[in-house]
Amino acid sequence: MADNPTKGLADVVAASTALSDIDGKAGRLFYRGYDIHDLAGRTSFEETAHLLQHGTLPTRQQLADYGAELVRGRTLGALVEANIAEIAEKQAPMEALRSLVSLAGAEDADKDSNESDANCRKAARLTAQQPILVARYHAARRGVTVREPDPSLSIAANYLMQITGRVPEQREVDIFDECLVLHADHTMNASTFAARVCAATLSDMHSAIVAAIGTLKGPLHGGANEQVMRTLESIPSGGVAQAVRQKLADGEKIMGFGHRVYKTEDPRATHLRKMSQELAEASGDATYYRMSKEMEEVVFAEKGLYPNVDFYAATVYHYLDIPTDLFTPVFSISRMSGWTAHVIEQHADNRLIRPDSEYIGERDQKWTPIDER
Numbered sequence: 001m002a003d004n005p006t007k008g009l010a011d012v013v014a015a016s017t018a019l020s021d022i023d024g025k026a027g028r029l030f031y032r033g034y035d036i037h038d039l040a041g042r043t044s045f046e047e048t049a050h051l052l053q054h055g056t057l058p059t060r061q062q063l064a065d066y067g068a069e070l071v072r073g074r075t076l077g078a079l080v081e082a083n084i085a086e087i088a089e090k091q092a093p094m095e096a097l098r099s100l101v102s103l104a105g106a107e108d109a110d111k112d113s114n115e116s117d118a119n120c121r122k123a124a125r126l127t128a129q130q131p132i133l134v135a136r137y138h139a140a141r142r143g144v145t146v147r148e149p150d151p152s153l154s155i156a157a158n159y160l161m162q163i164t165g166r167v168p169e170q171r172e173v174d175i176f177d178e179c180l181v182l183h184a185d186h187t188m189n190a191s192t193f194a195a196r197v198c199a200a201t202l203s204d205m206h207s208a209i210v211a212a213i214g215t216l217k218g219p220l221h222g223g224a225n226e227q228v229m230r231t232l233e234s235i236p237s238g239g240v241a242q243a244v245r246q247k248l249a250d251g252e253k254i255m256g257f258g259h260r261v262y263k264t265e266d267p268r269a270t271h272l273r274k275m276s277q278e279l280a281e282a283s284g285d286a287t288y289y290r291m292s293k294e295m296e297e298v299v300f301a302e303k304g305l306y307p308n309v310d311f312y313a314a315t316v317y318h319y320l321d322i323p324t325d326l327f328t329p330v331f332s333i334s335r336m337s338g339w340t341a342h343v344i345e346q347h348a349d350n351r352l353i354r355p356d357s358e359y360i361g362e363r364d365q366k367w368t369p370i371d372e373r
């Protein structure tokens, strides 16, 4: 079989976008021309979502209006309310989110329109609903009542409050908010591509988002952050180097390392490493952070691979008391802002996405009746 140089669509430009840009050699990421290093820690997730969905960093008035729209959007429809308990009982978190977003779409006021204004309204609602869906799911599976979202709180503060059941410290909120900013968009990553392929058939935004959630779930993509934590938990704290070398010798991939586009450090990992260290030190038990640092050194020495966004995000979420199986849902809360912006962009200048394939099967086969095969 001839080796296909574009297997996995590596290096294929599949869309034009004004949303984000990556310089993989220099390790730089931009949202609408703004360097991620300038946005992280200075721009809230709500401002970032506005930047992606509406094209500009908001003025104070625009942010107030968009914030109010997000607060209104936190309501879940009757279909979600009626089914969330059973879904929480039967489905794992990312599967449940796929189902719940689909149910929310069935009742969305703009469900039959792909017009830009309708898409913007849906984008805000989806961005507002996703953290509430995760929190309500988590409460339902434990059979407890979740705290009501507080309209005066940001998405980051509300989410931490609803998930942990305690009022988070301001520094925790700031760190989590920065995590949401760092994960918001990332050019033609697999889940965004899935959303755009779906949208390009002129299907609706909720369908595209369901495709994206299903795609983010896999461990080669957003699912890696959960697997990073599982790896850290599964190896003895003093045996990191040995465990990593053994996994590599067994042909296993080390979750949270490597990237299709970055050939140097992922700029998001630079921020997440610092946050992980700060939270580890504040927690009084920096074991997982120290193990992560050692793992980073061993993987680089053995394979020359750098940590990606999922690697230090795992310990950051762990130190923020987020349950491990909600790490990938957290990713989806942030990436919702980017996915929806990509659907808006796709619908605004659409063409069906339909690549070609290279046929490698048999040719000129002779058909035979079923009893003669």
Ligand SMILES: CC(=O)SCCNC(=O)CCNC(=O)[C@H](O)C(C)(C)COP(=O)(O)OP(=O)(O)OC[C@H]1O[C@@H](n2cnc3c(N)ncnc32)[C@H](O)[C@@H]1OP(=O)(O)O
Residues within 6 Å of the ligand: 008, 219, 220, 221, 222, 224, 252, 253, 254, 255, 256, 257, 258, 259, 260, 261, 303, 305, 308, 309, 310
């Ligand atoms: C948000 C995100 O989606 S970030 C990515 C999250 N995913 C992960 O962390 C999973 C682990 N990483 C990986 O599987 C890969 O690095 C990916 C999927 C991110 C990128 O994949 P690709 O660009 O297709 O690279 P590919 O998987 O072909 O790897 C190239 C080589 O590096 C090796 N490699 C890549 N990543 C890793 C890893 N994490 N551990 C060990 N080896 C690795 C591969 O085994 C392969 O080696 P070979 O040429 O000797 O066969």
Ligand SMILES: O=C([O-])CC(=O)C(=O)O
Residues within 6 Å of the ligand: 183, 185, 186, 187, 188, 189, 190, 260, 261, 308, 309
């Ligand atoms: O871009 C990718 O392939 C994966 C990634 O880092 C992301 O989606 O944030």
